[in-house]
Amino acid sequence: MSEHLIRGRVGLAPSGADPAARPAVRWRGTPLTWVHGGGLTTLLFLAPMLIVFGACSWYPIVRTVVMAFQHTNLVRPATWVGWDNFRAVWDDPLFPIAVKNTLYFAGLALVIGYPIPLAAAVIMSELRRGGALFSVLAYLPVVIPPVVAVLLWKTFYDAGSNGVFNTILGWLHLGPYPWLQDPHWAMPSLVLESTWANAGGTVIIYLAALRGVNRDLYEAAALDGAGVWRKVWHVTVPQLRGVLLVTMILQIIGTAQVFLEPYLFTSGGPSNSTVTVLLLIYDYAFGNSLGGDYGSATALSLMLAGALAVFSAVYLRLTRNWSQS
């Protein structure tokens, strides 16, 4: 047993270095020597992962692509319809509204939610003591189940003058505001809750990254006469650039798939002002009790995935150029 493990590891190195050598290695043994060599044991260890990922990840991904070009209703056999599903989604009057709302949500979440965790993390990294308390407080909203958070904020957003937020703002002689009940206020209200719920995780990521910033750079900048402010701009931010770029694109990819907030807060209302792409996908597939339009739902999910992939590629290309200059 021990012998094969070592051989297996040694065998990997040349095959990785010289691809042409690989077939020769593969055909050397018979199934019996494969079993004796531990190949079966290895496969058994891999089995849970292969089965679960095969059934719940790899196969459904392929299936999505197939279904997007089919009419499926689970009753009759599926029929191929070419690009019909994509055309149906494209012609849906709700489609442009959903795209616009999703972009609005993602943009607003970026404007409101992106600088806050960075500022908080920079301030927290300079604490002489009590850092743990700050981290715990910042992370608390993240551990609250999102459904509870949304339902709780729905109570806060009560539009009457006795609502929680309207009471607090009433002390300052502001309001009462309509919050979720007004088409102009609804989306910013969702962004506010979503930022509150997610900022803590980003703060912790930045704190970990800040610990890796080379202290000598601060000292060098100080010797050159830089104050605190300039050190933040010319040392901290450039040093965190990698993490900042990653958290930004992850946030955009995440907010482009926002579902829970519009679904539970407003169900897409008032007057479609919070219909997002994911809400539309959900409606296509599961919103109609007479049977789902799975073709349109998968077509729209593919369009979203494609848009995100193109966006990510462009983003990575642009930021790579930027970091080189």
Add this chain to the structure above:
Amino acid sequence: MSSGLVSPSEWRRRTVRWAVGGAQAGLLVALLVLGLGPILWLAKSAISPTADTIARPMALFPSGAAWHNLTSAWNDVQVGRYFWNTVVLAAGSWAVQMLVATTGGYALSVLRPRYARFVTGLLLATLFVPAVVLLVPLYIEIVRPPLIGHSLINSYWAVWLPAGASAFNVVLVKRFFDNLPREIFEAARVDGAGAVRLFTSVVLPMSRPILGVVSVFAVLASWKDFLWPLLVLTEPDEQPLSVRLPAIQPQTELGVFLAALFIATLVPIAAFLIFQRSFLRGSGLSGAVKG
């Protein structure tokens, strides 16, 4: 304190000290109000009479406490049952995720068959696929599973199995295994330990920190999950809290409903306070893996 962003000489200047101290104090107040405030309000309102919460939401017990909110949420609205469902769903999801991540990570990191690189590539590829792409085909697979022959709707396996397909977990565990000292594996092999023995007696016991991180996130993710259990568990008696809470809201008195929300929040918060190290380390790690 070694010099960080604010150097010791700057720290001695009064304006800098006041500005930094002021920013820190301001942040602390903001975190107390925003992080702790909503939870404290929820705790207060969970034991306040509905009429008080509606009329004067920011007042502290103007007409006394209403402890019965908690008992009537637990018994009359059946939060107790949904709570138990949530626990069972979380436990099963945790078990599947641990099994998949540890055995898969071990095979890919330590046993390393020739096709390991290919499997790892397929695994990493799923990290780039938005979750929504899986939604519809996975749902149809649950309604019409191949091989099994009967629908898995309302079976907990419909939640447990997809939970295991987390590439993030496998990558996290694999990376940890990659960094374990190889000499110890060699020593175990020389002592006659086979692949199974090496896994159970050497690799797993050395991996407690990462298993803690994965466990914490597995349980938390399951506790948070909403859309998937909503789709595949249609029987109200089998649904977890996250699915039942929005459903019971319309016909539940506000005080009792807020008590139900409070009960649903207690376990994650308690778990966080007990295992905060794993939580915060995991959050930092997630940044590292994604980066």
